[in-house]
Amino acid sequence: MPYLNIKGREIELDEEGYLVNEDEWDEEVAQTMLKDLEGIEMDKETLEILRFMRSYYKKFNAFPILNAVCKKLHQPKECVHEKFLDPLLAWKAAGLPRPGTMYTESHDDEHKVYKLITAQ
């Protein structure tokens, strides 16, 4: 099993990099996942998105509609794409489990636009 090592703290991840125990999540975990693994800087808006996803998941046990995240947080319409490129990275950095009925797909190597695809 892979681990995230944060100042001596070992956080267990599954094969695809999702937290095994979502309660181990904190800002530091998110920051490490985003910056060290993906080169994404955490800022106030990014953290807001992650916190929203966590609270939505807690309430609804579901991944929120992407447009709804941005609208409810009064962020630009494509905020999740702008901040994370891949919406599932946001889900992962929010410490939530791997969703079994959706994935994201992109075909353009130079201008990646990840599209969320679900089982129908």
Added chain:
Amino acid sequence: MAIQKPDTMFKNIDHKPPRKDWMDVPADIKPGRYCYAAGPEPLEYVGMPNPRKWDPLDKDWKLPENWENTIITGMKERLEKYRSFKIFMDICVRCGACADKCHYFIGSGDPKNMPVLRAELLRSIYRGELTTAGQILGRFAGGRKLTEEVLKEIWYYYYQCSECRRCSIFCPYGIDQAEITIIGRELLNLIGLNIGWIAQPVANCYRTGNHLGIQPHAFKDMLEFFCDDIEEIYGIKPEPTFNKVGADILFVTPSGDVFADPGTYTCMGYLILFHYLKEEYGLDITWSTYASEGGNFGLFTSHEMMKRLNAKMYMEAKRLGVKWILGGECGHMWRVIHQYMDTMNGPADFLEMPISPITGTRFENASSTKMVHIVEFTADLIKNGKLNLNKSRNANVRATYHDSCNPARGMGFFDEPRYVLNNVIDTFHEMPQGTTKEQTFCCGGGSGLNAGENEEIRMMGGLPRANAVKFVHDKHDVNMLSCICAIDRATLTAMVDYWVPGVQVCGVHELVGNALILPGEHERETDLRGETLPGKEEE
């Protein structure tokens, strides 16, 4: 997984047959062409056999003891139970009329994707194990024994068939490969051979009522979010009802449309239409948070699972006391409803003969199922002048129409969507003959194959459809591929990005919703996607 660039994939299609006899070429399970196996959890949830963790790339598939007997006995039972299966096993003369009709064969060049050979994978077992000629003469009579290698080959290729039935219309005997694949997958499921992309939605659907596992409060929250969006666009907020006892009609649609773009815009189209009908004609259509899925991945698992998942539609209609059921834009959902539902879970004698309360039209074709397709319902409203439409709001749309396989070949549903489209848009171009209506090509991801890990075969399978789209895109500047299926909306989006960039995908009711003039609406600035409406750019 990195996938080849479109031009490389196109150049690499090799239709040269292998030098050896097909029985001597074992399946080479290639990443990009198969879907991951289901883990134990979803199987345990619905009580399916042999739940375990396994990987198709491993040598050991952890098969149950006596698996050969389970498959052979299962086949025997089904040969007796399903007359069609028995006939399809017996009558093929290998004329090859179907060979080049399969989108997966056209795009991959893999001979075992020819429908005749795909069927032969199973037919050879039938001959070798269950017919006297095959038992005595073996290969000379087209028979072979069921070995682990053969089983793996069947699994690999039966999850490369989208049950689209295109091959069946070219077969002089009418052999329906979809029915053979359905039985083949059912047999595989008896020993726990399946894929996660089907098993997980099946378990979710059994647990929460829909494939995505959306719970009732989340389902309601998602639809209410669309209502907020509609309020911003129209200045009017629809107020849908949920689980309303005594409503006129129950509406059931695929859950993918309440969650992922571009299906979400189709869903908004439904909400706008229902609000209009409520305001103008007092029609009360309710949504269910229990029967919250039109699709049925049970169809891709077993007849029994299809029946179990489908049961909630009639149960909910009965509980709510509605008159009849209206169904959304979905493909395989309509195969289940149109061809199986009333005998499987009916008769729905507690429902009424579907009659539009607005136009008085009797939907005789739905007299046994009591379930009407929304495109048919809307076409009738338009024909009777009951909708106030402004086509110019769709003036930017230059559309073509993809006939979704199941409504097209399973229901003969060709004219209604075109009629609706021609009433809500100005510019429509048909794709070339031979690629539409009953000869339509699959999106490449039907029958539960719209997963991520098999992207390569999806893109290969999408090639014939993409070629036809490219033709109208190049010739007529078509920029929108409309369809009436949720898997299409997901799969075609990725497929056109890959093969025909510059074309978008939409559901028919997105365009209906965008054109509909709601009573009391404010001056509209944007379409349902938030794009500026034609003519509003300068302001």
